[in-house]
Amino acid sequence: MVITNQLQERLQEGFAKESLNAFNKILEKSIKSPRATYGRSGALLKLAELQSSNTLLQQGIQVLEVLLSNPDTPDALLLKSGLILADKQRFRGWTNRALKSLTFLNLRFPNNVDVVNDLGITNLILGRNDDAKKLFKQVLKLDADNGFAMAHLGFIIKVSDNNPAKAIPYLKSGIESGDKSAVDARFYFHLGDAYQRIGDTKKAKEVYDDGAAKKLFLSRDQRSLYNVERLTAKPWWDPEELPYQNAIETLQNNWEMIRDEVLEYFGRSGTDFINEAENLLDRGMWRQMTLYQRGERNKKGCLNVLKTCALLNNLQDATNCRRGQVKFSIMKPGSHVWPHCGPTNCRLRAHLGLVIPDGVKIRVGNETRHWKEGEFLIFDDSFEHEVWHQGNENRIVLIVDFWHPELTEHEKSALSPI
Known part of the structure; x- marks a missing residue:
């Protein structure tokens, strides 16, 4: 062959x-x-x-x-x-x-929906969401049943405008239009999430079931978009199942030093802790400071916690995952994180408990667990997960993403960073 x-x-x-x-x-x-x-x-x-x-x-x-x-x-x-x-x-x-080429075409063919749709996509790629929205609305004036434009307009309203209720009819109509380009995991992902955010869990599950049946998702609960399909899929993992014992034990043995250093920085300044940027927070406050991303050291973040980064620098298993991060996560009391899935099944996410008050918990799949100070919780974040903080003081964890243990070295080097 x-x-x-x-x-x-x-x-x-x-x-x-x-x-x-x-x-x-x-x-x-x-x-x-x-x-x-x-x-x-x-x-x-x-x-x-x-x-x-x-x-x-x-x-x-x-x-x-x-x-x-x-x-x-x-x-x-x-x-x-x-x-x-x-x-x-x-x-x-x-x-x-x-963008320049399509603008020229649009001047020559102002009523051609393919040109206007393509111009909308290009603006979307450039982050010009308001311009993209206007263009997709223009398409729908020319062709009210254009599934491509409906799905993309719904996507913008959901993600950029943060208006799930308004996005639902556009996403739903786009998917149901029969347009092959609208039968896309991203649109199913955001339609289901929009239903979840307005409290209609039943319809959300129906959308996810439909997406899984169409092979757009690995399963109803595992809705990552960048996958290696043969990998073992389960929500929770035990540390002993991973070939990264040196990194896991070293970090656990030094958890108090890591905790003290991040607390000192957060109390002194904390300006490099930034709000969660993916619109996953329902209520409360959730901030993160990145130390490694896509396998590369974040110099700015590491300058704030030199001892922690010196420790990490000798733990390649903890820092070389190009589809993940190493970062501190701080969550204030009263916070709730929407049910969501990570982007890829190629990593396993490990949370090292640093400051863990009563009343904090995380659900992955159908099982809810609690953090413990000085210990790792390890889960596959491509599965749906949700977090509650009903305690009285900040919850702080160190997040470390490890490659999924079944990936080959060739796959790790060939997979695109996320």
């Missing part, structure tokens, strides 16, 4: 090279031929894909940019090539150039 695939790729590459040569010859005689220019770009982009070449990708993009600037390019070809151009520019990481 591998040999067959390799031969097929060689055949495709040979055809792409022949096509490129043929289109180049046409362009030698007719330098501005729109169709030959389009063909040349297609051959370059195919070669770029087969060879994983950014150089060829950039050449293909440049040819498409020339095509868009050619006044003789027919409208149908201009529209088709412009949408391809924007897609390839985004893929290359040139999102602002994609």
